Amino acid sequence: MSKSSENSFVRRILIAVALFYLTLFIFLPLLTVFVGALNKGVGLYFKSISDPNALAAIQLTVVTALVAVPLNLVFGVAASWAIAKFDFWGKNFLTTLIDLPLSVSPVISGLIYVLLFGAQGVLGPWLMEHGIKIIFAPPAIILATIFVTFPMVARELIPVMKAQGTEEEEAALTLGASGWQMFWRVTLPNIKWGLLYGVILCNARAMGEFGAVSVVSGHIRGQTNTLPLHIEILYNEYNFTAAFATASLLAMLALVTLVLKSMVEYKFRAELKAAEK
Amino acid sequence: MGLNEFWEAVTSPRTLAAYRLTFGASLIAGLVNVVFGFLIAWVLARYHFPGKKIVDALVDFPFALPTAVAGITLTSLYSQNGWVGRYLYAVGIESAYSPLGITLALIFIGLPFVVRTVEPVLQELDAELEDAAVSLGANRWQTFVKVLFPNLVPALITGFTLAFARAIGEYGSVIFIAGNMPHKTEVTPLLIMTKLEQYDYSGAAAIAVVMLAVSFVLLAVTNYLQWIFSKRIGAN
Numbered sequence: 001m002s003k004s005s006e007n008s009f010v011r012r013i014l015i016a017v018a019l020f021y022l023t024l025f026i027f028l029p030l031l032t033v034f035v036g037a038l039n040k041g042v043g044l045y046f047k048s049i050s051d052p053n054a055l056a057a058i059q060l061t062v063v064t065a066l067v068a069v070p071l072n073l074v075f076g077v078a079a080s081w082a083i084a085k086f087d088f089w090g091k092n093f094l095t096t097l098i099d100l101p102l103s104v105s106p107v108i109s110g111l112i113y114v115l116l117f118g119a120q121g122v123l124g125p126w127l128m129e130h131g132i133k134i135i136f137a138p139p140a141i142i143l144a145t146i147f148v149t150f151p152m153v154a155r156e157l158i159p160v161m162k163a164q165g166t167e168e169e170e171a172a173l174t175l176g177a178s179g180w181q182m183f184w185r186v187t188l189p190n191i192k193w194g195l196l197y198g199v200i201l202c203n204a205r206a207m208g209e210f211g212a213v214s215v216v217s218g219h220i221r222g223q224t225n226t227l228p229l230h231i232e233i234l235y236n237e238y239n240f241t242a243a244f245a246t247a248s249l250l251a252m253l254a255l256v257t258l259v260l261k262s263m264v265e266y267k268f269r270a271e272l273k274a275a276e277k
Numbered sequence: 278m279g280l281n282e283f284w285e286a287v288t289s290p291r292t293l294a295a296y297r298l299t300f301g302a303s304l305i306a307g308l309v310n311v312v313f314g315f316l317i318a319w320v321l322a323r324y325h326f327p328g329k330k331i332v333d334a335l336v337d338f339p340f341a342l343p344t345a346v347a348g349i350t351l352t353s354l355y356s357q358n359g360w361v362g363r364y365l366y367a368v369g370i371e372s373a374y375s376p377l378g379i380t381l382a383l384i385f386i387g388l389p390f391v392v393r394t395v396e397p398v399l400q401e402l403d404a405e406l407e408d409a410a411v412s413l414g415a416n417r418w419q420t421f422v423k424v425l426f427p428n429l430v431p432a433l434i435t436g437f438t439l440a441f442a443r444a445i446g447e448y449g450s451v452i453f454i455a456g457n458m459p460h461k462t463e464v465t466p467l468l469i470m471t472k473l474e475q476y477d478y479s480g481a482a483a484i485a486v487v488m489l490a491v492s493f494v495l496l497a498v499t500n501y502l503q504w505i506f507s508k509r510i511g512a513n
Contacts, residue, residue, distance in 0.1 A: 105492075107446070111481060209343070250346050255341075
């Protein structure tokens, strides 16, 4: 080896320390979920995840993601397009605002909705008069989820779209394409991997969000419990096997997310590199 | 809510204890991650070993794993009967339901921030820089301290700030392992939650305002750092 690298002894020590640390904080927790889920047998495992309350929680989680992810996809494309391709007053402020949900405590994100729609909240009395229930009901869960997953698509797209500039789109328009044609045939194909990457991350967060959803949910079993909230209840009842069985579903989602993310990341990087040329 | 009540809510002994714990544990977790996150980024960027791709992908596991799952998992791992906890308790270290437990959870969720900020910078550092140092007679350690490390400081600070900002607001992965005793193991997000459950909406909002202000400052700091950072790269 040349002098510009460490000798193999140092290298091995460094690798060993890094792997030890990762074992303690990543590999062992990952293993714990599945061992905890299966240690009382496969029968109890499947019984736990097919319990009616568990199924209701799965359903609410899926519905929440099905609403939140497409909305944030549309919003993410619109916002990053506006930010990357146009100049307008307050653009920096908007960029910071988009990142805000990521830097605020999830509990505070939920609190915002309680203060807005709760019984003592700004809109609470009006909603109650009209018999509309938002807080402690699925609408609040969906709203809180949209809020916390707001930035996931936009923050991936902004760098790509900025790097791509407006030349190709201008060319399309000059050649007579309509606005929609330009969008579907030029803009969208240019950002497809970045978009997919953002959607994968957005979905993972939407299905796993806990703090914000916990504040607004009301924890009514079978009605306003998402999967993470269902896990909390089971765990607090010392029903550890069922808690870990349910948790294993979300852990598998996390693993699938990581696999998809690694696959898409490669294409996304190429897309970004091509744009930067 | 008047100004006096606001001040009382955000400076009561219980709230102050929660700030101390939250900021203290987040600071320690952030610093631990700066050291080990840097080491992991270094190993991933510079060395080859079997299974490296899987290890690299799993670094993001704390990002992908829902916080409630992280919470119950870390608790069972580090409690008295847990795989790791049993050894720690045997030597008198209470790794669950204690400030240490909170710190462990915050280390878990903060790790990817440091690794993912430092790793790309390490990959993009010009090898010529190191070769030049060596040809001028520097040994490996001198090259690292005087040439490599100064280039990585901005990334390390950015990674730390991101991890710290996430840690002070963290709820799901912390509450299971925390113990949640007022004055002792109650973090600020939990205190907000407790006040909400007692219908003390104004008290909850008051503490939230303080935490929001801190988040804004941290956001401004990271943006500023990234701006400086990109300028420096542009200059190279």
